[in-house]
Amino acid sequence: xxxxxxxxxxxxxxxxxxxxxxxxxxxxxxxxxxxxxxxxxxxxxxxxxxxxxxxxxxxxxxxxxxxxxxxxxxxxxxxxxxxxxxxxxxxxxxxxxxxxxxxxxxxxxxxxxxxxxxxxxxxxxxxxxxxxxxxxxxxxxxxxxxxxxxxxxxxxxxxxxxxxxxxxxxxxxxxxxxxxxxxxxxxxxxxxxxxxxxxxxxxxxxxxxxxxxxxxxxxxxxxxxxxxxxxxxxxxxxxxxxxxxxxxxxxxxxxxxxxxxxxxxxxxxxxxxxxxxxxxxxxxxxxxxxxxxxxxxxxxxxxxxxxxxxxxxxxxxxxxxxxxxxxxx
Ligand code: FDP
Numbered sequence: 001x002x003x004x005x006x007x008x009x010x011x012x013x014x015x016x017x018x019x020x021x022x023x024x025x026x027x028x029x030x031x032x033x034x035x036x037x038x039x040x041x042x043x044x045x046x047x048x049x050x051x052x053x054x055x056x057x058x059x060x061x062x063x064x065x066x067x068x069x070x071x072x073x074x075x076x077x078x079x080x081x082x083x084x085x086x087x088x089x090x091x092x093x094x095x096x097x098x099x100x101x102x103x104x105x106x107x108x109x110x111x112x113x114x115x116x117x118x119x120x121x122x123x124x125x126x127x128x129x130x131x132x133x134x135x136x137x138x139x140x141x142x143x144x145x146x147x148x149x150x151x152x153x154x155x156x157x158x159x160x161x162x163x164x165x166x167x168x169x170x171x172x173x174x175x176x177x178x179x180x181x182x183x184x185x186x187x188x189x190x191x192x193x194x195x196x197x198x199x200x201x202x203x204x205x206x207x208x209x210x211x212x213x214x215x216x217x218x219x220x221x222x223x224x225x226x227x228x229x230x231x232x233x234x235x236x237x238x239x240x241x242x243x244x245x246x247x248x249x250x251x252x253x254x255x256x257x258x259x260x261x262x263x264x265x266x267x268x269x270x271x272x273x274x275x276x277x278x279x280x281x282x283x284x285x286x287x288x289x290x291x292x293x294x295x296x297x298x299x300x301x302x303x304x305x306x307x308x309x310x311x312x313x314x315x316x317x318x319x320x321x322x323x324x325x326x327x328x329x
């Protein structure tokens with residue numbers, strides 16, 4: 001089952017579907033392949049760049065995250081499905097060029113997440129989030145982009161690791177497709193992903209422990225204690241690429257967090273490009289995602305690049321963490 005066919009068959013489940021939503025997902029899967037192709041030769045960029053300059057081809061060697069940003073924008077700008085976009089790499093909203101029709105959807109994306117890992121060959125990814133526009137017609141607006149996460153129509157990520165995957169949900173299950181590079185197609189490999197109810201792994205940058213609030217410190221200490229009944233101590237795994245850490249958490253369970261601390265009370269990760277889409281995916285796989293005070297998807301955004309603390313993962317694990325943060329344990 002290819003991603004293309006899966007998307008088309010899903011559209012049949014919605015009798016009123018106009019095809020725009022399917023078209024949007026098709027375009028995203030093309031963008032994923034274009035970014036994957038470039039990520040795969042990351043170590044060669046300087047060599048290829050030098051050759052380009054010798055050939056006077058006019059190509060400029062761009063940083064990979066800038067390449068991914070432009071590639072996704074250009075794959076998505078002309079389909080007539082979107083009225084506006086916003087990307088983590090750009091301060092303001094990205095308008096659809098005048099010559100192309102405006103559609104009814106809004107796309108927010110993080111073109112290359114975990115980009116500090118590129119030079120050391122560690123897994124990175126792209127994240128996307130789709131909303132319906134709220135403005136009536138014409139060009140999309142900032143307000144179209146600043147919608148709470150629970151209003152997402154779809155969310156997903158591409159992970160460029162030992163294999164490349166496209167994982168997404170339209171609120172009807174979370175499905176994962178693995179790229180078969182020999183045929184250039186994403187093939188259904190993980191249908192209806194369900195996050196385990198409880199895991200055995202915790203994942204966060206423990207180097208920040210001294211700055212965490214006491215509840216978080218006590219929770220992580222709790223995970224390290226030995227107790228057979230609750231399967232402690234937990235193992236620590238932290239890649240430092242959100243896509244990779246969340247992907248593992250989705251499949252193996254446990255908890256992933258980037259909490260606030262007394263240096264950065266709102267944490268490091270962005271609500272619109274990272275936390276909302278991942279929270280939507282994790283919830284639709286049966287898990288939870290909270291800020292410590294509320295559900296991530298209920299946060300009302302006030303700006304495009306705002307940060308928010310996040311704790312996500314297996315329901316039981318997030319429940320326990322929440323208990324510590326709220327002083328109940
Ligand atoms: P990066 O800075 O490499 O782009 O939000 C970006 C992010 O990576 C996440 O992917 C990652 O989980 C986090 O930052 C890592 O932050 P720390 O280095 O502070 O752990």
